[in-house]
Amino acid sequence: MNILWDFDGTLFDTYPAYTEIVRGVLGDQKISDEEIYLQLKVSFGNAFQHFSLNEDQVKTVRMEARKLRPQDLMPFPEVEHVLKIADKNVIMTHKERDDVLSILSYHNLNGYFTDMVAGDDGFPRKPHTASYEFLHDKHKIDLVIGDRVIDILPAKKLGIRTCLFQNRTPGADYYLSRYKDFNKIIK
Missing domain, CATH: 3.40.50.1000 (HAD superfamily/HAD-like)
Structure with missing residues (x-):
């Protein structure tokens, strides 16, 4: 096969780590980790749109995701x-x-x-x-x-x-x- x-x-x-990154970018907004996780599981683009992330925030999420170390995943x-x-x-x-x-x-x-x-x-x-x-x-x-x-x-x-x-x-x-x-x- x-x-x-x-x-x-x-x-x-990997999604728990990505959820943490998006949480950091969103800051103190009253959004649960579960909601972030669920939106990311649809797609990153979906999550970025759902949470109205601007271009700089999207770049930050992508940059931080690339910084994750293999031992963290x-x-x-x-x-x-x-x-x-x-x-x-x-x-x-x-x-x-x-x-x-x-x-x-x-x-x-x-x-x-x-x-x-x-x-x-x-x-x-x-x-x-x-x-x-x-x-x-x-x-x-x-x-x-x-x-x-x-x-x-x-x-x-x-x-x-x-x-x-x-x-x-x-x-x-x-x-x-x-x-x-x-x-x-x-x-």
Whole structure:
């Protein structure tokens, strides 16, 4: 099975750190961390618009996110189990390539990935299908795993099976709350 993975919120539990960054930019506004987290899980652009962040605030969020150290971002438990059983793993992320490679290397996961399309590779952002088409043509993707609807929309358009991780929004072929259960849902 060849799997296309989203990175943030799917392979690595990054959204708590991103929530903290947005909290710092918003300051003392009476907005809960849960609301920030939920808006970020839709998309960064959605959160920036929802909280009416100006251009300088958006730049600050992006700059602070790039400053996160690999040891501050942990892979989800049992994700390595799924990586091991896949024939091929590829990544499609909006995160910069160097940041992804640094995090994967720090956690000794870089050897599991055959290919990647990163945010600085020039492809349109999700939910555009271009990066998914590129990876699918090259690697014959069987399954796309993501934590947000925008992660699975391109796959649905291309007829690729989808799995939402820690998200029960209707539309995916499979749902996983933890990677330990991967074998139970994917037969």
